[in-house]
Amino acid sequence: MQITCLQCVEAACAKVCPAGALVRNEETGAIEVLANRCVGCGLCEAACPFGHMHFDTQLRLAVKCDLCGGTPTCAAFCPHDALEIR
Amino acid sequence: MQAFKTPKQLQAHRKKIIESRPADRKAIAVCAGTGCKAFGSLSVYDVFQKTLKSSGLDKKWELRATGCHGFCERGPLVLMFPSGTLYQKVKPEDVDEIVEQTLVKGKTIKRLTYQDPVTSKWFRREQDIPFYKHQHRLVLKQNGMIDPTSLDDYLTIGGYGGFLKALKMRPAKVIDEVKKSGLRGRGGAGFPTGTKWEICAGTKATQRYVVCNADEGDPGAFMDRSVVEGNPQSIIEGMLIGAYAMGASKGIVYLRQEYPLAVQRLGLALESAREAGLLGKNILGTGFDFDIQINKGGGAFVCGEESALIASVEGRRGVPKRRPPYPAISGLWGKPTNINNVETWATVPLILDRGHKWFSSIGTEGSKGTKIFSLVGKVNNTGLVEVPMGMTLKEIVFGAGGGIPDGKSFKAVQTGGPSGGCLPESKLDTPVDFDTLVQEGSMMGSGGMIVMDESTCMVDVAKYFVGFLKFESCGNCTSCRDGLQRLYELLSDVCEGRASMETLDLIEELAGTIRATSLCALGTTSVNPVLSTLKYFRDEYVAHVKEKRCPAGVCKSLITYTIDEKNCNGCTICAKKCPEQAISGKKKKLHIIDQQRCIKCGICKDVCKYDAVIVA
Amino acid sequence: MTVQFTIDGLEVKAKEGEHLLDVARRHGIDIPSLCHHEAVEPIGACRVCLVEVRSGQKTTITTSCNFLVEDGIEVHTDTAEVRKHRAMNLELLLARAPKSDVVRKLASASGVTRTRFEPLAYEPLPNCILCELCVRTCDMLGHHALTTVGRGDKKRIGLPFNKPSDNCVGCASCLSVCPTQCISVKDTPTQRAIWGQKHDFILCKVCGAPVITKKHRDFAISEKGLPEDYYDTCEKCKQSAASKRFASVVW
Ligand SMILES: Cc1cc2nc3c(=O)[nH]c(=O)nc-3n(C[C@H](O)[C@H](O)[C@H](O)COP(=O)(O)O)c2cc1C
Ligand code: SF4
Numbered sequence: 001m002q003i004t005c006l007q008c009v010e011a012a013c014a015k016v017c018p019a020g021a022l023v024r025n026e027e028t029g030a031i032e033v034l035a036n037r038c039v040g041c042g043l044c045e046a047a048c049p050f051g052h053m054h055f056d057t058q059l060r061l062a063v064k065c066d067l068c069g070g071t072p073t074c075a076a077f078c079p080h081d082a083l084e085i086r
Numbered sequence: 087m088q089a090f091k092t093p094k095q096l097q098a099h100r101k102k103i104i105e106s107r108p109a110d111r112k113a114i115a116v117c118a119g120t121g122c123k124a125f126g127s128l129s130v131y132d133v134f135q136k137t138l139k140s141s142g143l144d145k146k147w148e149l150r151a152t153g154c155h156g157f158c159e160r161g162p163l164v165l166m167f168p169s170g171t172l173y174q175k176v177k178p179e180d181v182d183e184i185v186e187q188t189l190v191k192g193k194t195i196k197r198l199t200y201q202d203p204v205t206s207k208w209f210r211r212e213q214d215i216p217f218y219k220h221q222h223r224l225v226l227k228q229n230g231m232i233d234p235t236s237l238d239d240y241l242t243i244g245g246y247g248g249f250l251k252a253l254k255m256r257p258a259k260v261i262d263e264v265k266k267s268g269l270r271g272r273g274g275a276g277f278p279t280g281t282k283w284e285i286c287a288g289t290k291a292t293q294r295y296v297v298c299n300a301d302e303g304d305p306g307a308f309m310d311r312s313v314v315e316g317n318p319q320s321i322i323e324g325m326l327i328g329a330y331a332m333g334a335s336k337g338i339v340y341l342r343q344e345y346p347l348a349v350q351r352l353g354l355a356l357e358s359a360r361e362a363g364l365l366g367k368n369i370l371g372t373g374f375d376f377d378i379q380i381n382k383g384g385g386a387f388v389c390g391e392e393s394a395l396i397a398s399v400e401g402r403r404g405v406p407k408r409r410p411p412y413p414a415i416s417g418l419w420g421k422p423t424n425i426n427n428v429e430t431w432a433t434v435p436l437i438l439d440r441g442h443k444w445f446s447s448i449g450t451e452g453s454k455g456t457k458i459f460s461l462v463g464k465v466n467n468t469g470l471v472e473v474p475m476g477m478t479l480k481e482i483v484f485g486a487g488g489g490i491p492d493g494k495s496f497k498a499v500q501t502g503g504p505s506g507g508c509l510p511e512s513k514l515d516t517p518v519d520f521d522t523l524v525q526e527g528s529m530m531g532s533g534g535m536i537v538m539d540e541s542t543c544m545v546d547v548a549k550y551f552v553g554f555l556k557f558e559s560c561g562n563c564t565s566c567r568d569g570l571q572r573l574y575e576l577l578s579d580v581c582e583g584r585a586s587m588e589t590l591d592l593i594e595e596l597a598g599t600i601r602a603t604s605l606c607a608l609g610t611t612s613v614n615p616v617l618s619t620l621k622y623f624r625d626e627y628v629a630h631v632k633e634k635r636c637p638a639g640v641c642k643s644l645i646t647y648t649i650d651e652k653n654c655n656g657c658t659i660c661a662k663k664c665p666e667q668a669i670s671g672k673k674k675k676l677h678i679i680d681q682q683r684c685i686k687c688g689i690c691k692d693v694c695k696y697d698a699v700i701v702a
Numbered sequence: 703m704t705v706q707f708t709i710d711g712l713e714v715k716a717k718e719g720e721h722l723l724d725v726a727r728r729h730g731i732d733i734p735s736l737c738h739h740e741a742v743e744p745i746g747a748c749r750v751c752l753v754e755v756r757s758g759q760k761t762t763i764t765t766s767c768n769f770l771v772e773d774g775i776e777v778h779t780d781t782a783e784v785r786k787h788r789a790m791n792l793e794l795l796l797a798r799a800p801k802s803d804v805v806r807k808l809a810s811a812s813g814v815t816r817t818r819f820e821p822l823a824y825e826p827l828p829n830c831i832l833c834e835l836c837v838r839t840c841d842m843l844g845h846h847a848l849t850t851v852g853r854g855d856k857k858r859i860g861l862p863f864n865k866p867s868d869n870c871v872g873c874a875s876c877l878s879v880c881p882t883q884c885i886s887v888k889d890t891p892t893q894r895a896i897w898g899q900k901h902d903f904i905l906c907k908v909c910g911a912p913v914i915t916k917k918h919r920d921f922a923i924s925e926k927g928l929p930e931d932y933y934d935t936c937e938k939c940k941q942s943a944a945s946k947r948f949a950s951v952v953w
């Protein structure tokens with residue numbers, strides 16, 4: 001089974017981020033990467049217990065699921081309707 | 087020294103000491119400023135001390151080692167009171183004669199007095215010498231009158247009178263007095279001092295600082311040094327008045343490390359002020375706390391810029407920061423901090439003591455009081471001159487400065503330090519004040535003044551200053567760091583005959599961007615030497631570019647040394663002195679320079695007694 | 703307190719103490735820059751983010767990254783003066799970093815495709831534009847392993863006391879923020895070489911892939927408080943472990 005970011009309440013990624021680049025979007029509840037604040041240290045990827053923070057070595061930035069601003073594309077695109085948001 | 091517990095006690099002591107030392111008492115002042123010291127004035131002082139003692143004259147004559155009198159090139163200087171007789175270039179061997187002839191018999195020793203190199207006239211009294219006659223010395227004058235290590239000496243000439251008056255006023259009234267005097271900062275920008283104080287005082291804070299900027303990084307400038315060395319109490323008094331007016335409890339003097347004598351003299355002065363209860367807690371029982379510490383600067387030119395100075399005092403790298411916020415609002419450790427130049431602080435006690443009306447009666451509409459310049463270069467009298475604002479460049483260069491030596495003609499004067507503009511002869515009538523100088527493409531800066539004669543190449547001069555500034559730039563801004571580096575390369579192209587007319591356009595274009603887009607005043611003013619010479623001496627640039635010729639005969643790549651057939655009498659001196667053995671010729675026959683070997687050092691021209699070496 | 707002013711005619715509001723560049727970008731107005739990063743304090747090094755600010759009778763050219771917004775000012779981001787000076791500063795930077803795509807792109811957007819200045823032989827970091835983002839970021843992270851050395855035309859990015867710093871944790875954030883990507887970082891499966899020293903990676907306890915450097919982890923533990931076992935597995939292995947765990951919980 002594939003899981004995606006749990007948007008943890010006490011998110012490890014946000015806790016370790018030294019630049020304040022991981023913040024919760026109060027509307028969607030998702031933890032988002034503020035790309036302009038991210039300094040690309042990679043600590044968040046190492047710290048996320050579920051393997052859902054990703055450090056993009058090309059962009060040299062953290063990237064993660066942000067629930068696509070409330071309407072996740074993964075759910076919309078899933079051919080088997082196996083994904084739904086509740 | 088006793089500790090004064092009330093203003094009354096200090097006042098009483100001042101009165102006593104002024105009365106016990108009448109103005110016409112006999113005194114000998116040996117200059118012990120850095121310049122005269124270098125010429126050996128301390129041994130002159132020592133011999134005086136011994137001789138006076140052994141002859142018993144030490145009861146009659148007071149001997150003082152004083153701060154700089156400004157006429158450094160004539161040192162060691164010995165000034166006698168009350169007669170005003172000035173002896174120059176005094177050697178220890180001269181002392182016996184001075185004691186015998188002048189002190190005992192009242193005779194003048196002519197050979198020790200000053201002879202004007204231009205008019206050949208002799209002058210006995212200091213005040214008649216043209217160098218001094220054209221000056222109006224408020225700050226510097228005190229240097230010659232006191233022993234900088236003696237607080238009593240300072241009190242004798244009226245010291246701490248300004249502070250005592252200030253203590254009787256409300257702080258706001260003190261600020262008002264400084265505002266009304268029209269005093270503007272002597273450190274460069276000419277910001278109105280009273281207004282700065284008002285802003286600092288008006289910013290809510292639990293702690294405020296006053297800072298004295300004694301970084302003085304301009305090459306060749308030493309007016310601040312001479313005040314700190316020669317009259318440190320005046321700075322302490324100025325800062326006390328400022329601290330009282332603004333409610334600051336801490337003061338810092340940011341002093342160049344390379345000024346060991348200044349560090350020592352100021353340190354002593356601070357100690358004696360502390361002993362006398364003029365610094366520390368509950369000063370003169372008024373409840374006002376204030377103390378000053380010395381902070382030694384590492385000697386980077388840019389650390390004189392106030393935001394870089396703050397960074398440096400805080401222990402960070404000395405790099406300027408964008409203002410606002412201005413230090414008066416958020417300075418040292420984020421607290422309101424009032425930064426003033428040495429000369430500004432030293433002027434404050436005079437204003438308080440004699441009143442704003444007296445001060446504002448000197449100078450021009452927009453620039454009040456006097457300003458000290460360090461007059462150097464191709465001028466007969468070099469040294470420190472203090473003149474009223476608004477005096478013309480001509481009066482300074484040809485009056486106090488005595489004109490150009492060796493019969494050469496004047497070419498330009500640069501005011502304002504390394505980033506000042508060079509003004510030509512046609513601008514000699516420019517009155518020296520903050521605003522007019524800027525209008526003409528130069529600036530007051532902190533008071534550097536370099537005189538140049540016909541043998542100066544203005545492109546070379548521009549290159550020289552850009553070279554200094556590119557090295558001293560903190561390197562933060564692309565425009566300043568890389569811009570100056572590139573400007574230097576372009577100017578070298580001109581000097582070395584590689585430039586085209588497009589190069590001149592690029593120089594102008596680049597200079598425009600450096601001026602418009604750099605963060606601090608080092609960058610924005612750095613191009614003054616270039617733009618002013620391009621404006622006033624453009625033909626010289628064009629000659630370098632189009633004719634590959636350096637009209638002043640300075641730029642090595644563009645000149646050749648040859649020997650004139652008519653004048654050469656074959657004395658062989660040039661051939662002997664040439665370090666490259668580039669000159670050949672038999673005795674009493676015409677000599678010839680091998681152009682391949684010649685490194686254009688100019689030694690042959692200097693040694694030839696028959697003017698036979700031609701530079702073209 | 704809020705202040706109100708215009709940028710290219712657009713009415714904007716901002717908080718007092720904010721910098722102009724941040725406010726402009728928030729309103730979708732792009733001002734090019736090279737040395738700005740939201741995570742660190744602006745220093746105004748590159749001199750590219752120039753704008754014209756009119757206030758009363760006064761018009762000044764200034765950098766927007768470190769300009770504190772003021773009430774009632776009129777900001778113009780694309781005047782002839784701005785373009786001219788920006789182009790010159792970019793031309794200077796192009797001579798310094800001729801191989802940097804970012805600099806080349808910005809320069810050519812300003813109409814600068816070649817530079818009239820000689821190439822700068824710049825050691826030890828060719829193409830470095832001295833924006834100090836690496837130093838500022840390293841300081842912000844609390845490592846202080848980098849510094850600028852010298853001043854004026856001799857200024858360089860370097861190491862304190864000119865030797866590899868004990869403070870460096872090998873996180874390579876300096877490279878991440880470097881606009882010209884001129885910092886050398888070489889990773890092997892077990893080590894990272896950076897700034898003259900080698901750092902051992904923590905290797906994933908499952909598959910052996912590198913996670914982060916040991917020193918970086920140790921710093922994170924002491925500073926951020928998460929226990930050691932947070933950092934002992936790589937992203938992929940953590941993912942599959944989590945999937946398995948969740949699968950067993952739901953079904
Ligand atoms: C590059 C640079 C160097 C400066 N050096 C000095 C200096 O050596 N001494 C000084 O008093 N002011 C210097 N200043 C001016 C200071 O920034 C500041 O304006 C001054 O100390 C304020 O004092 P004032 O108001 O009494 O002039 C310098 C400014 C710049 C831009
Ligand atoms: S203008 Fe020059 S000295 Fe001033 S901050 Fe910029 S680089 Fe440094």
Ligand code: SF4
Nearest residue numbers: 830831833834836880
């Ligand atoms: S190495 Fe990169 S980040 Fe550091 S100053 Fe140079 S260009 Fe900027």
